[in-house]
Ligand SMILES: Nc1ncnc2c1ncn2[C@@H]1O[C@H](COP(=O)(O)OP(=O)(O)OP(=O)(O)O)[C@@H](O)[C@H]1O
Protein backbone atom coordinates (compact mmCIF):
# COMPACT_ATOMS: atom_id res chain seq x y z
CA UNK A 1 0.00 0.00 0.00
CA UNK A 2 1.07 3.62 -0.35
CA UNK A 3 2.36 4.72 3.06
CA UNK A 4 -0.38 6.22 5.25
CA UNK A 5 -0.30 7.12 8.93
CA UNK A 6 -2.70 5.46 11.35
CA UNK A 7 -4.21 8.87 12.06
CA UNK A 8 -4.93 9.40 8.37
CA UNK A 9 -6.39 5.90 7.98
CA UNK A 10 -8.61 6.44 11.04
CA UNK A 11 -9.88 9.70 9.55
CA UNK A 12 -10.55 8.13 6.14
CA UNK A 13 -12.54 5.22 7.58
CA UNK A 14 -14.21 7.24 10.35
CA UNK A 15 -12.72 5.00 13.04
CA UNK A 16 -11.48 5.42 16.63
CA UNK A 17 -7.88 4.71 17.48
CA UNK A 18 -7.34 2.36 20.44
CA UNK A 19 -4.09 1.42 22.17
CA UNK A 20 -2.10 3.43 19.63
CA UNK A 21 0.77 5.28 21.34
CA UNK A 22 1.82 7.15 18.19
CA UNK A 23 -0.82 7.79 15.51
CA UNK A 24 1.81 9.15 13.14
CA UNK A 25 3.25 5.66 12.66
CA UNK A 26 2.73 4.59 9.06
CA UNK A 27 1.32 1.48 7.46
CA UNK A 28 3.84 0.66 4.75
CA UNK A 29 3.03 -2.98 4.02
CA UNK A 30 -0.04 -4.61 2.53
CA UNK A 31 -3.51 -4.71 4.03
CA UNK A 32 -4.33 -8.37 4.71
CA UNK A 33 -7.17 -10.37 6.18
CA UNK A 34 -5.26 -13.63 6.60
CA UNK A 35 -2.97 -13.59 9.64
CA UNK A 36 -0.49 -15.81 7.79
CA UNK A 37 0.07 -13.07 5.21
CA UNK A 38 1.11 -10.43 7.73
CA UNK A 39 4.56 -8.92 7.15
CA UNK A 40 6.17 -6.02 9.03
CA UNK A 41 4.31 -2.80 8.23
CA UNK A 42 0.96 -4.49 7.46
CA UNK A 43 -2.51 -3.45 8.47
CA UNK A 44 -4.55 -6.49 9.51
CA UNK A 45 -8.28 -6.39 8.73
CA UNK A 46 -10.16 -8.48 11.30
CA UNK A 47 -13.27 -10.09 9.85
CA UNK A 48 -15.70 -12.19 11.82
CA UNK A 49 -16.23 -15.32 9.75
CA UNK A 50 -18.42 -18.35 10.29
CA UNK A 51 -15.63 -20.42 11.80
CA UNK A 52 -12.91 -17.95 12.75
CA UNK A 53 -12.91 -14.49 14.23
CA UNK A 54 -10.01 -12.38 12.98
CA UNK A 55 -9.98 -10.46 16.26
CA UNK A 56 -8.63 -13.59 17.97
CA UNK A 57 -5.42 -13.15 15.96
CA UNK A 58 -4.83 -9.53 16.99
CA UNK A 59 -1.93 -10.25 19.30
CA UNK A 60 -0.31 -12.74 16.95
CA UNK A 61 -0.40 -10.37 13.96
CA UNK A 62 1.04 -7.54 16.04
CA UNK A 63 3.90 -9.78 17.08
CA UNK A 64 4.40 -10.66 13.40
CA UNK A 65 4.86 -6.97 12.60
CA UNK A 66 1.38 -5.64 11.81
CA UNK A 67 1.25 -1.92 12.65
CA UNK A 68 -2.39 -2.09 13.69
CA UNK A 69 -5.63 -4.02 13.38
CA UNK A 70 -8.69 -2.68 11.57
CA UNK A 71 -11.28 -4.05 13.94
CA UNK A 72 -14.89 -3.84 15.04
CA UNK A 73 -13.98 -3.85 18.74
CA UNK A 74 -10.90 -2.98 20.84
CA UNK A 75 -8.47 -5.88 20.95
CA UNK A 76 -5.82 -4.84 23.47
CA UNK A 77 -3.22 -4.05 20.77
CA UNK A 78 -3.04 -1.03 18.40
CA UNK A 79 -6.35 -0.89 16.54
CA UNK A 80 -8.55 1.37 14.45
CA UNK A 81 -12.05 0.47 15.56
CA UNK A 82 -14.92 0.90 13.12
CA UNK A 83 -18.55 -0.15 12.99
CA UNK A 84 -18.08 -2.33 9.92
CA UNK A 85 -14.72 -3.57 8.71
CA UNK A 86 -15.88 -4.24 5.14
CA UNK A 87 -17.21 -0.70 4.74
CA UNK A 88 -14.01 0.70 6.22
CA UNK A 89 -11.89 -1.36 3.85
CA UNK A 90 -13.93 -0.04 0.92
CA UNK A 91 -13.51 3.56 2.07
CA UNK A 92 -9.77 3.09 2.42
CA UNK A 93 -9.53 1.55 -1.06
CA UNK A 94 -11.47 4.46 -2.54
CA UNK A 95 -9.16 6.95 -0.84
CA UNK A 96 -6.03 5.14 -1.98
CA UNK A 97 -7.00 4.70 -5.64
CA UNK A 98 -7.84 8.39 -5.81
CA UNK A 99 -4.31 9.19 -4.73
CA UNK A 100 -2.67 6.69 -7.04
CA UNK A 101 -1.52 7.83 -10.45
CA UNK A 102 -2.63 4.47 -11.90
CA UNK A 103 -5.12 3.76 -14.67
CA UNK A 104 -7.91 1.51 -13.42
CA UNK A 105 -9.13 -1.25 -15.68
CA UNK A 106 -12.12 -3.30 -14.50
CA UNK A 107 -13.69 -6.31 -16.14
CA UNK A 108 -16.72 -8.48 -15.65
CA UNK A 109 -18.64 -11.15 -17.53
CA UNK A 110 -20.15 -14.57 -16.98
CA UNK A 111 -17.14 -16.68 -17.99
CA UNK A 112 -13.48 -15.97 -18.51
CA UNK A 113 -12.96 -13.04 -16.14
CA UNK A 114 -9.95 -14.54 -14.41
CA UNK A 115 -8.44 -15.90 -17.63
CA UNK A 116 -8.81 -12.52 -19.33
CA UNK A 117 -7.65 -10.52 -16.32
CA UNK A 118 -4.49 -12.66 -16.28
CA UNK A 119 -3.99 -11.99 -20.01
CA UNK A 120 -4.49 -8.23 -19.62
CA UNK A 121 -1.98 -8.16 -16.77
CA UNK A 122 0.58 -10.14 -18.73
CA UNK A 123 0.27 -7.73 -21.66
CA UNK A 124 0.18 -4.46 -19.71
CA UNK A 125 3.04 -5.31 -17.38
CA UNK A 126 5.38 -5.26 -20.38
CA UNK A 127 4.65 -1.58 -20.63
CA UNK A 128 4.54 -0.48 -16.99
CA UNK A 129 4.19 -1.79 -13.41
CA UNK A 130 0.84 -3.53 -13.10
CA UNK A 131 -1.11 -4.77 -10.09
CA UNK A 132 -3.97 -7.18 -10.67
CA UNK A 133 -6.50 -9.31 -8.82
CA UNK A 134 -4.84 -12.49 -7.57
CA UNK A 135 -6.83 -15.56 -8.63
CA UNK A 136 -10.54 -14.81 -8.51
CA UNK A 137 -10.72 -12.40 -5.56
CA UNK A 138 -13.43 -10.36 -7.26
CA UNK A 139 -15.86 -9.53 -4.47
CA UNK A 140 -16.48 -6.75 -1.96
CA UNK A 141 -13.48 -7.83 0.12
CA UNK A 142 -11.03 -9.17 -2.46
CA UNK A 143 -11.42 -6.11 -4.67
CA UNK A 144 -10.46 -3.47 -2.06
CA UNK A 145 -7.62 -5.68 -0.79
CA UNK A 146 -6.23 -5.88 -4.34
CA UNK A 147 -6.58 -2.13 -4.86
CA UNK A 148 -4.78 -1.54 -1.57
CA UNK A 149 -1.86 -3.67 -2.73
CA UNK A 150 -0.99 -1.04 -5.36
CA UNK A 151 2.02 1.17 -4.67
CA UNK A 152 3.34 4.53 -5.88
CA UNK A 153 5.02 2.76 -8.81
CA UNK A 154 1.80 1.09 -10.01
CA UNK A 155 0.69 2.42 -13.40
CA UNK A 156 -2.06 -0.08 -14.21
CA UNK A 157 -4.51 -1.61 -11.77
CA UNK A 158 -6.51 -4.46 -13.31
CA UNK A 159 -9.52 -5.53 -11.28
CA UNK A 160 -11.85 -8.50 -11.76
CA UNK A 161 -15.41 -7.71 -10.66
CA UNK A 162 -17.90 -10.46 -9.90
CA UNK A 163 -21.66 -10.16 -9.45
CA UNK A 164 -24.33 -12.42 -8.09
CA UNK A 165 -27.09 -9.86 -8.32
CA UNK A 166 -28.19 -6.38 -9.32
CA UNK A 167 -26.21 -3.60 -7.63
CA UNK A 168 -23.09 -5.66 -6.91
CA UNK A 169 -20.99 -4.20 -9.72
CA UNK A 170 -22.25 -0.72 -8.90
CA UNK A 171 -20.99 -1.20 -5.35
CA UNK A 172 -17.57 -2.35 -6.58
CA UNK A 173 -17.19 0.48 -9.11
CA UNK A 174 -18.06 2.87 -6.29
CA UNK A 175 -15.00 1.64 -4.40
CA UNK A 176 -12.56 1.63 -7.31
CA UNK A 177 -13.96 3.70 -10.19
CA UNK A 178 -12.47 2.36 -13.45
CA UNK A 179 -11.47 4.46 -16.45
CA UNK A 180 -11.62 1.41 -18.73
CA UNK A 181 -14.45 -1.08 -18.28
CA UNK A 182 -14.61 -4.40 -20.13
CA UNK A 183 -17.61 -6.71 -20.39
CA UNK A 184 -16.76 -10.15 -21.76
CA UNK A 185 -20.02 -11.98 -22.16
CA UNK A 186 -23.44 -12.63 -20.71
CA UNK A 187 -23.79 -16.35 -20.24
CA UNK A 188 -25.62 -18.61 -17.92
CA UNK A 189 -23.30 -18.64 -14.89
CA UNK A 190 -25.33 -18.07 -11.70
CA UNK A 191 -28.49 -17.78 -13.83
CA UNK A 192 -30.47 -19.45 -11.05
CA UNK A 193 -29.63 -16.64 -8.64
CA UNK A 194 -30.13 -13.88 -11.18
CA UNK A 195 -33.41 -15.09 -12.65
CA UNK A 196 -32.47 -14.85 -16.34
CA UNK A 197 -30.02 -13.59 -18.95
CA UNK A 198 -31.64 -10.15 -19.13
CA UNK A 199 -31.05 -9.69 -15.42
CA UNK A 200 -27.46 -10.83 -15.82
CA UNK A 201 -26.99 -8.26 -18.60
CA UNK A 202 -28.59 -5.62 -16.40
CA UNK A 203 -26.16 -6.41 -13.58
CA UNK A 204 -22.98 -6.67 -15.69
CA UNK A 205 -23.84 -3.46 -17.57
CA UNK A 206 -23.53 -1.48 -14.35
CA UNK A 207 -19.83 -1.52 -15.13
CA UNK A 208 -20.14 0.63 -18.25
CA UNK A 209 -22.65 2.93 -16.56
CA UNK A 210 -19.98 3.76 -13.99
CA UNK A 211 -17.37 4.87 -16.55
CA UNK A 212 -16.43 8.51 -17.05
CA UNK A 213 -17.54 10.13 -20.31
CA UNK A 214 -15.37 9.82 -23.43
CA UNK A 215 -14.08 13.40 -23.01
CA UNK A 216 -12.61 12.39 -19.65
CA UNK A 217 -11.00 9.26 -21.05
CA UNK A 218 -13.70 6.70 -20.27
CA UNK A 219 -13.57 3.61 -22.48
CA UNK A 220 -16.09 0.77 -22.60
CA UNK A 221 -14.64 -2.36 -24.18
CA UNK A 222 -17.52 -4.55 -25.34
CA UNK A 223 -17.86 -7.95 -26.99
CA UNK A 224 -19.28 -7.37 -30.48
CA UNK A 225 -20.17 -11.07 -30.80
CA UNK A 226 -22.49 -11.11 -27.80
CA UNK A 227 -25.74 -9.19 -28.50
CA UNK A 228 -26.50 -8.55 -24.83
CA UNK A 229 -23.02 -7.07 -24.32
CA UNK A 230 -23.05 -5.17 -27.63
CA UNK A 231 -26.31 -3.53 -26.50
CA UNK A 232 -24.58 -2.08 -23.43
CA UNK A 233 -23.12 0.61 -25.72
CA UNK A 234 -26.32 2.54 -25.12
CA UNK A 235 -25.77 2.50 -21.36
CA UNK A 236 -22.49 4.42 -21.29
CA UNK A 237 -21.11 7.87 -21.98
CA UNK A 238 -17.66 6.41 -22.45
CA UNK A 239 -16.05 5.79 -25.81
CA UNK A 240 -17.08 2.35 -27.06
CA UNK A 241 -14.47 -0.08 -28.42
CA UNK A 242 -15.73 -3.39 -29.81
CA UNK A 243 -13.81 -6.65 -29.92
CA UNK A 244 -14.74 -9.99 -31.43
CA UNK A 245 -14.79 -11.94 -34.63
CA UNK A 246 -17.59 -9.92 -36.23
CA UNK A 247 -16.62 -7.52 -39.01
CA UNK A 248 -17.74 -4.41 -37.11
CA UNK A 249 -15.32 -5.06 -34.24
CA UNK A 250 -12.47 -2.53 -33.82
CA UNK A 251 -10.18 -5.24 -32.50
CA UNK A 252 -10.82 -8.55 -34.20
CA UNK A 253 -9.44 -11.94 -35.08
CA UNK A 254 -9.21 -13.38 -38.56
CA UNK A 255 -8.18 -16.83 -39.76
CA UNK A 256 -8.91 -18.36 -36.37
CA UNK A 257 -7.90 -21.99 -36.01
CA UNK A 258 -6.79 -24.39 -33.32
CA UNK A 259 -3.35 -25.96 -33.76
CA UNK A 260 -3.06 -29.73 -33.43
CA UNK A 261 -2.18 -29.23 -29.81
CA UNK A 262 -5.39 -27.22 -29.21
CA UNK A 263 -3.82 -23.77 -29.07
CA UNK A 264 -5.56 -20.89 -30.86
CA UNK A 265 -3.79 -19.23 -33.76
CA UNK A 266 -5.10 -16.11 -35.52
CA UNK A 267 -4.38 -12.73 -37.03
CA UNK A 268 -4.97 -9.90 -34.57
CA UNK A 269 -6.36 -6.75 -36.21
CA UNK A 270 -6.32 -3.45 -34.33
CA UNK A 271 -7.14 0.04 -35.65
CA UNK A 272 -3.39 0.66 -35.94
CA UNK A 273 -2.11 -2.57 -37.45
CA UNK A 274 -2.24 -6.34 -37.55
CA UNK A 275 -0.09 -9.19 -36.30
CA UNK A 276 -0.21 -13.00 -36.37
CA UNK A 277 0.01 -15.03 -33.18
CA UNK A 278 -0.32 -18.49 -31.71
CA UNK A 279 -1.20 -18.70 -28.04
CA UNK A 280 0.38 -20.91 -25.42
CA UNK A 281 -3.03 -21.31 -23.76
CA UNK A 282 -5.43 -24.05 -24.82
CA UNK A 283 -8.97 -23.72 -26.17
CA UNK A 284 -10.69 -21.44 -28.64
CA UNK A 285 -12.46 -19.50 -25.88
CA UNK A 286 -9.13 -17.78 -25.36
CA UNK A 287 -9.51 -16.04 -28.72
CA UNK A 288 -12.27 -13.91 -27.30
CA UNK A 289 -10.33 -13.38 -24.06
CA UNK A 290 -7.21 -12.41 -26.01
CA UNK A 291 -9.12 -9.94 -28.19
CA UNK A 292 -10.57 -8.34 -25.08
CA UNK A 293 -7.09 -8.00 -23.60
CA UNK A 294 -5.79 -6.64 -26.90
CA UNK A 295 -8.53 -4.01 -27.05
CA UNK A 296 -7.60 -2.79 -23.56
CA UNK A 297 -3.88 -2.76 -24.34
CA UNK A 298 -4.42 -0.96 -27.64
CA UNK A 299 -6.41 1.74 -25.84
CA UNK A 300 -3.46 2.12 -23.49
CA UNK A 301 -1.07 2.75 -26.35
CA UNK A 302 0.41 -0.63 -27.20
CA UNK A 303 0.98 -1.68 -30.82
CA UNK A 304 -0.46 -4.78 -32.48
CA UNK A 305 3.02 -6.38 -32.54
CA UNK A 306 3.69 -5.71 -28.86
CA UNK A 307 0.29 -7.08 -27.94
CA UNK A 308 0.63 -10.16 -30.16
CA UNK A 309 4.04 -10.98 -28.70
CA UNK A 310 2.75 -10.64 -25.15
CA UNK A 311 -0.34 -12.73 -25.86
CA UNK A 312 1.65 -15.47 -27.53
CA UNK A 313 3.92 -15.73 -24.50
CA UNK A 314 1.19 -15.45 -21.87
CA UNK A 315 0.74 -18.48 -19.63
CA UNK A 316 -1.91 -19.56 -17.19
CA UNK A 317 -1.50 -17.66 -13.92
CA UNK A 318 -4.49 -19.17 -12.13
CA UNK A 319 -4.82 -22.89 -11.47
CA UNK A 320 -7.06 -25.62 -12.90
CA UNK A 321 -8.00 -23.72 -16.04
CA UNK A 322 -7.05 -25.89 -19.00
CA UNK A 323 -3.90 -26.89 -17.13
CA UNK A 324 -2.12 -29.38 -19.38
CA UNK A 325 0.22 -32.05 -17.94
CA UNK A 326 2.10 -34.50 -20.14
CA UNK A 327 2.64 -37.71 -18.19
CA UNK A 328 5.88 -39.60 -18.72
CA UNK A 329 3.87 -42.51 -20.15
CA UNK A 330 2.42 -40.31 -22.91
CA UNK A 331 -0.98 -39.68 -21.33
CA UNK A 332 -2.05 -36.00 -21.47
CA UNK A 333 -4.19 -34.67 -18.61
CA UNK A 334 -6.16 -31.45 -19.15
CA UNK A 335 -7.33 -30.12 -15.80
CA UNK A 336 -10.14 -27.61 -16.38
CA UNK A 337 -11.84 -28.51 -13.13
CA UNK A 338 -11.87 -24.96 -11.76
CA UNK A 339 -15.41 -24.38 -12.93
CA UNK A 340 -17.88 -25.12 -15.69
CA UNK A 341 -20.82 -23.63 -17.50
CA UNK A 342 -22.30 -24.55 -20.88
CA UNK A 343 -20.07 -22.13 -22.81
CA UNK A 344 -16.85 -23.26 -21.20
CA UNK A 345 -17.85 -26.96 -21.48
CA UNK A 346 -18.26 -26.54 -25.22
CA UNK A 347 -14.96 -24.68 -25.56
CA UNK A 348 -13.12 -27.30 -23.52
CA UNK A 349 -14.62 -30.20 -25.50
CA UNK A 350 -13.59 -28.55 -28.76
CA UNK A 351 -10.06 -28.09 -27.42
CA UNK A 352 -10.03 -31.76 -26.39
CA UNK A 353 -11.08 -32.78 -29.90
CA UNK A 354 -8.30 -30.68 -31.44
CA UNK A 355 -5.64 -31.94 -29.03
CA UNK A 356 -6.76 -35.51 -29.42
CA UNK A 357 -6.60 -35.84 -33.20
CA UNK A 358 -5.47 -39.39 -33.92
CA UNK A 359 -5.45 -40.20 -30.20
CA UNK A 360 -8.01 -41.67 -27.81
CA UNK A 361 -9.87 -38.89 -25.99
CA UNK A 362 -11.65 -39.00 -22.63
CA UNK A 363 -14.06 -36.39 -21.31
CA UNK A 364 -14.49 -36.78 -17.55
CA UNK A 365 -17.33 -34.39 -16.82
CA UNK A 366 -19.50 -33.49 -13.87
CA UNK A 367 -22.43 -31.22 -13.29
CA UNK A 368 -22.71 -27.57 -14.28
CA UNK A 369 -24.26 -25.84 -11.29
CA UNK A 370 -26.82 -23.05 -11.02
CA UNK A 371 -28.55 -23.51 -14.37
CA UNK A 372 -32.09 -23.35 -12.99
CA UNK A 373 -34.72 -24.58 -15.46
CA UNK A 374 -32.15 -25.01 -18.20
CA UNK A 375 -30.16 -27.66 -16.35
CA UNK A 376 -31.58 -30.75 -18.06
CA UNK A 377 -31.36 -29.34 -21.59
CA UNK A 378 -27.83 -27.98 -21.08
CA UNK A 379 -26.43 -31.24 -19.68
CA UNK A 380 -28.12 -33.19 -22.45
CA UNK A 381 -26.59 -30.84 -25.06
CA UNK A 382 -23.08 -31.23 -23.64
CA UNK A 383 -23.40 -35.03 -23.71
CA UNK A 384 -24.49 -34.84 -27.34
CA UNK A 385 -21.68 -32.48 -28.28
CA UNK A 386 -19.10 -34.89 -26.86
CA UNK A 387 -20.37 -37.53 -29.28
CA UNK A 388 -20.54 -35.11 -32.22
CA UNK A 389 -16.94 -34.11 -31.61
CA UNK A 390 -16.00 -37.78 -31.66
CA UNK A 391 -14.73 -37.86 -28.10
CA UNK A 392 -13.83 -41.52 -27.60
CA UNK A 393 -15.02 -41.94 -24.02
CA UNK A 394 -17.36 -39.92 -21.83
CA UNK A 395 -17.19 -40.51 -18.09
CA UNK A 396 -20.05 -38.63 -16.40
CA UNK A 397 -19.36 -38.24 -12.69
CA UNK A 398 -21.89 -37.63 -9.92
CA UNK A 399 -25.64 -37.43 -9.45
CA UNK A 400 -28.63 -36.71 -11.63
CA UNK A 401 -26.92 -34.09 -13.81
CA UNK A 402 -24.24 -36.61 -14.73
CA UNK A 403 -26.92 -39.06 -15.78
CA UNK A 404 -28.38 -36.35 -18.08
CA UNK A 405 -24.93 -35.89 -19.63
CA UNK A 406 -24.60 -39.60 -20.22
CA UNK A 407 -28.12 -39.93 -21.57
CA UNK A 408 -27.50 -37.07 -24.00
CA UNK A 409 -24.45 -38.90 -25.31
CA UNK A 410 -26.36 -42.17 -25.51
CA UNK A 411 -29.22 -40.56 -27.44
CA UNK A 412 -26.76 -38.96 -29.84
CA UNK A 413 -25.46 -42.39 -30.77
CA UNK A 414 -22.81 -43.35 -28.25
CA UNK A 415 -23.11 -47.02 -27.46
CA UNK A 416 -21.61 -49.75 -25.33
CA UNK A 417 -18.83 -48.49 -23.13
CA UNK A 418 -18.30 -45.23 -24.99
CA UNK A 419 -20.16 -43.38 -22.28
CA UNK A 420 -20.41 -44.38 -18.66
CA UNK A 421 -21.92 -42.86 -15.54
CA UNK A 422 -20.01 -43.28 -12.27
CA UNK A 423 -21.19 -42.17 -8.85
CA UNK A 424 -18.24 -40.13 -7.60
CA UNK A 425 -14.68 -38.92 -8.12
CA UNK A 426 -13.11 -42.02 -6.59
CA UNK A 427 -15.03 -44.29 -8.96
CA UNK A 428 -13.81 -42.16 -11.87
CA UNK A 429 -10.21 -42.39 -10.63
CA UNK A 430 -10.45 -46.18 -10.29
CA UNK A 431 -11.91 -46.55 -13.76
CA UNK A 432 -9.34 -44.28 -15.41
CA UNK A 433 -6.39 -45.84 -13.58
CA UNK A 434 -7.26 -49.20 -15.03
CA UNK A 435 -8.29 -48.01 -18.51
CA UNK A 436 -5.85 -45.25 -19.52
CA UNK A 437 -3.11 -46.18 -21.92
CA UNK A 438 -0.19 -44.30 -23.47
CA UNK A 439 -1.27 -41.63 -25.93
CA UNK A 440 -4.68 -40.94 -24.35
CA UNK A 441 -5.86 -37.36 -23.73
CA UNK A 442 -8.12 -36.77 -20.71
CA UNK A 443 -10.18 -33.64 -20.05
CA UNK A 444 -11.50 -33.19 -16.50
CA UNK A 445 -14.18 -30.55 -15.99
CA UNK A 446 -17.19 -29.70 -13.81
CA UNK A 447 -18.51 -26.90 -11.66
CA UNK A 448 -16.39 -25.83 -8.70
CA UNK A 449 -18.66 -27.52 -6.17
CA UNK A 450 -18.02 -30.97 -7.69
CA UNK A 451 -14.29 -30.78 -6.89
CA UNK A 452 -13.17 -32.84 -9.87
CA UNK A 453 -9.64 -31.46 -9.59
CA UNK A 454 -9.07 -34.43 -7.26
CA UNK A 455 -9.51 -36.68 -10.30
CA UNK A 456 -7.07 -34.67 -12.40
CA UNK A 457 -4.54 -34.57 -9.56
CA UNK A 458 -4.83 -38.30 -8.92
CA UNK A 459 -4.25 -38.99 -12.61
CA UNK A 460 -1.23 -36.70 -12.75
CA UNK A 461 0.21 -38.43 -9.68
CA UNK A 462 -0.47 -41.86 -11.14
CA UNK A 463 1.83 -40.86 -13.98
CA UNK A 464 4.50 -39.69 -11.56
CA UNK A 465 4.39 -43.03 -9.66
CA UNK A 466 4.71 -44.80 -12.99
CA UNK A 467 7.81 -42.80 -13.77
CA UNK A 468 9.42 -43.66 -10.44
CA UNK A 469 8.55 -47.34 -10.87
CA UNK A 470 10.06 -47.39 -14.33
CA UNK A 471 13.46 -46.14 -13.15
N1 LIG B 1 -14.49 -16.58 -22.99
C1 LIG B 1 -14.86 -17.71 -22.38
N2 LIG B 1 -16.03 -18.30 -22.71
C2 LIG B 1 -16.42 -19.44 -22.13
N3 LIG B 1 -15.69 -20.09 -21.20
C3 LIG B 1 -14.52 -19.55 -20.81
C4 LIG B 1 -14.05 -18.33 -21.38
N4 LIG B 1 -12.86 -18.05 -20.82
C5 LIG B 1 -12.61 -19.03 -19.92
N5 LIG B 1 -13.58 -19.94 -19.91
C6 LIG B 1 -13.68 -21.16 -19.08
O1 LIG B 1 -14.56 -20.85 -18.00
C7 LIG B 1 -14.08 -21.40 -16.77
C8 LIG B 1 -13.86 -20.30 -15.78
O2 LIG B 1 -12.84 -19.43 -16.29
P1 LIG B 1 -12.40 -18.18 -15.47
O3 LIG B 1 -11.95 -18.61 -14.14
O4 LIG B 1 -11.47 -17.40 -16.30
O5 LIG B 1 -13.80 -17.43 -15.37
P2 LIG B 1 -14.37 -16.43 -14.28
O6 LIG B 1 -15.36 -15.61 -15.02
O7 LIG B 1 -13.26 -15.72 -13.62
O8 LIG B 1 -15.07 -17.38 -13.24
P3 LIG B 1 -15.57 -17.00 -11.71
O9 LIG B 1 -16.94 -16.39 -11.87
O10 LIG B 1 -15.59 -18.33 -11.05
O11 LIG B 1 -14.56 -16.06 -11.12
C9 LIG B 1 -12.81 -22.16 -17.12
O12 LIG B 1 -13.17 -23.50 -17.22
C10 LIG B 1 -12.36 -21.59 -18.45
O13 LIG B 1 -11.73 -22.56 -19.23
Ligand SMILES: [Mg+2]
Nearest residue numbers: 113114135136
Ligand atom coordinates in the same frame (compact mmCIF):
# COMPACT_ATOMS: atom_id res chain seq x y z
MG1 LIG C 1 -12.77 -15.53 -11.68
